[in-house]
Amino acid sequence: MRFRAKIVDLACLNHFSRGVWSGSPRNAALLPPGVINTIAKLAKACTLRLTVSKLYFILSDKVANGGVSMWCELCQGNFFDEFQMEGVAAEHNEIYLELVPENLSRALRTAQSAKAVKIKLTNKHCPCLRVAVELPSLSSSSRIVTHDIPVGVIPRRLWNDFREPSVPDFDVSIYLPALKTMKSVVERMKNLSSSIVIEANLSGEMNLKIETDLVSVTTHFKDLGNPPWDIVSNRIVHFILLHEDVSLQYFIPALA
Numbered sequence: 001m002r003f004r005a006k007i008v009d010l011a012c013l014n015h016f017s018r019g020v021w022s023g024s025p026r027n028a029a030l031l032p033p034g035v036i037n038t039i040a041k042l043a044k045a046c047t048l049r050l051t052v053s054k055l056y057f058i059l060s061d062k063v064a065n066g067g068v069s070m071w072c073e074l075c076q077g078n079f080f081d082e083f084q085m086e087g088v089a090a091e092h093n094e095i096y097l098e099l100v101p102e103n104l105s106r107a108l109r110t111a112q113s114a115k116a117v118k119i120k121l122t123n124k125h126c127p128c129l130r131v132a133v134e135l136p137s138l139s140s141s142s143r144i145v146t147h148d149i150p151v152g153v154i155p156r157r158l159w160n161d162f163r164e165p166s167v168p169d170f171d172v173s174i175y176l177p178a179l180k181t182m183k184s185v186v187e188r189m190k191n192l193s194s195s196i197v198i199e200a201n202l203s204g205e206m207n208l209k210i211e212t213d214l215v216s217v218t219t220h221f222k223d224l225g226n227p228p229w230d231i232v233s234n235r236i237v238h239f240i241l242l243h244e245d246v247s248l249q250y251f252i253p254a255l256a
Contacts, residue, residue, distance in 0.1 A: 001086060001087065001088050001121070001153075002084070002085060002086040002121065003050055003078070003081060003085040003086075003119075003120065003121040004082070004084050004085075004097055004119070004120040004121070005052050005076070005080045005084070005085075005118070005119045005120075005121075006080060006082040006083075006116060006117070006118045006133070007079060007080055007081060007116065007117045007119075008081045008116045008163050009081060009114070009138075010022065010114075010224060011047055012078070012079045012080070012081075013036065013108075013114065013117060013167060015033060015034055015079065015109060016032065016036060016037050016079045016108075017034045017035075017037065017093070017108035017109075018113060018192060022235040031133075031145055032167065035057075035072070035074065035246055036101060036104055036105045036108055036247070037069075037105050038072075039057045039072060039101040040101040040102040040104070041131050041199055042048060042059070042068075042070055042250065043057075043059045043070060043101060044061045044100065044101075044102070045096075045099070045100050045101075045239075046058060046099065046101055047059070047060065047096055047097065047098055047099075047154065047162050047213050048068070048096070048097045048099055048151075048163060049095070049096050049097075050085050050087075050095040050096075050097070050100075050142045051085075051092060051093070051094050052085060053075065053076060053077070054073060054074060054075055054076060054224075054244070055073075055074045055076055055237075056073050056074075057070070057072040057074075057101070058070065058072075058162045059106045060161060060162050060165075064097060065213060068250065068251060068252050068253070069171055069250075069251040070166050070248070070249065070250050070251070071165055071248070071249045072246070072247070072248040072249075073163050073246070073247045073248075074246055090168060091104075091154075092159075094159070095121070095127070096123075096153070096154035096158075096159055096162060097098075097127070097151040097152065097154065098151060098152035098153075098154055099129065099149060099150075099151045100149075103147075103148055103149045104129070104149075105134075105147060106130065106147075107131040107134075107147035108148075110133050110135075110145050111133045112117050113135065113136060114133050115134045115135065115136055115142065116133040117131065117132070118130075119131050120129070120131075120132070121151075122148070126148055126150060127146075127150070127151050127152065128148040128150055128151060129149040129151055130146060130147070130148050130149075131147040131149065132144055132145070132146050133146075133147075133148070138219065139227040142170050147225070162237070165249070166178065166249055170238065171199075172200045172201060172226075173226050173227050174200040174201075174204065174206050174224050174225070174226055175204075175224045175225045175226070175227060176206075176224070176239075177206075177221045177224060178224070182208075184221050185208055186208065188220075189210045189217065192210055192212060192217065193210035193211070193212050193227040195210070196208060196209070196210055197209040197210070197211070198237055201227075202226055204222060204223050204224045204226055205220070205221065206220075206221045206222075207219065207220055207221070208221075208225055237251070237252045238250075239251075239252070
């Protein structure tokens with residue numbers, strides 16, 4: 001079982017870690033926070049699934065039991081200049097690792113001006129993802145900053161627990177407003193209430209609402225449009241973020 005990868009392109013590195021630019025040097029569109037930073041904010045721990053062509057970040061808490069679930073899928077060719085992996089066996093050419101995404105995010109913060117970043121699976125004292133950041137130097141030799149991130153290797157018998165979540169038939173779907181606007185509204189509301197009500201209809205209208213003993217606040221959005229998925233009435237909200245090289249699904253159960 002082996003894994004090693006290398007990122008040289010700065011735009012790809014920023015997209016993968018902090019999200020300043022898009023994942024392709026040929027497309028420098030501004031983007032929300034980078035993939036790893038986003039995952040770190042959504043999950044304290046998650047599963048990293050590695051295949052020959054893709055990476056997956058998975059959070060598989062059971063929505064039916066009140067937990068959230070996440071499925072983030074990346075094409076490795078959009079981020080890495082080099083990517084080599086050998087799975088647990090020829091017929092099961094995959095690797096499943098349990099990790100704390102904040103540890104990976106913290107390691108990549110040292111790579112703001114890096115010449116290259118190498119990521120390698122090691123097992124000297126315990127399984128680790130080794131992140132080696134090559135920094136510019138005034139001398140002829142490079143400066144290397146190395147981070148060893150502990151990981152757990154998930155055995156083959158448990159892989160079926162980390163499959164893409166099944167999606168129920170939705171009652172209402174709606175395109176979200178600008179993420180920056182929605183984030184600002186939600187952050188203000190969370191200071192007033194520990195829960196929020198999301199309402200949407202098939203006319204492209206959505207409400208974010210909080211109600212407490214002291215205050216009732218509703219923010220209305222209209223003319224949003226309706227794609228073919230998103231809310232199961234009183235059961236689950238399914239958020240989908242689609243970018244040219246990243247797809248992220250996040251499932252939040254409704255409160256009883």
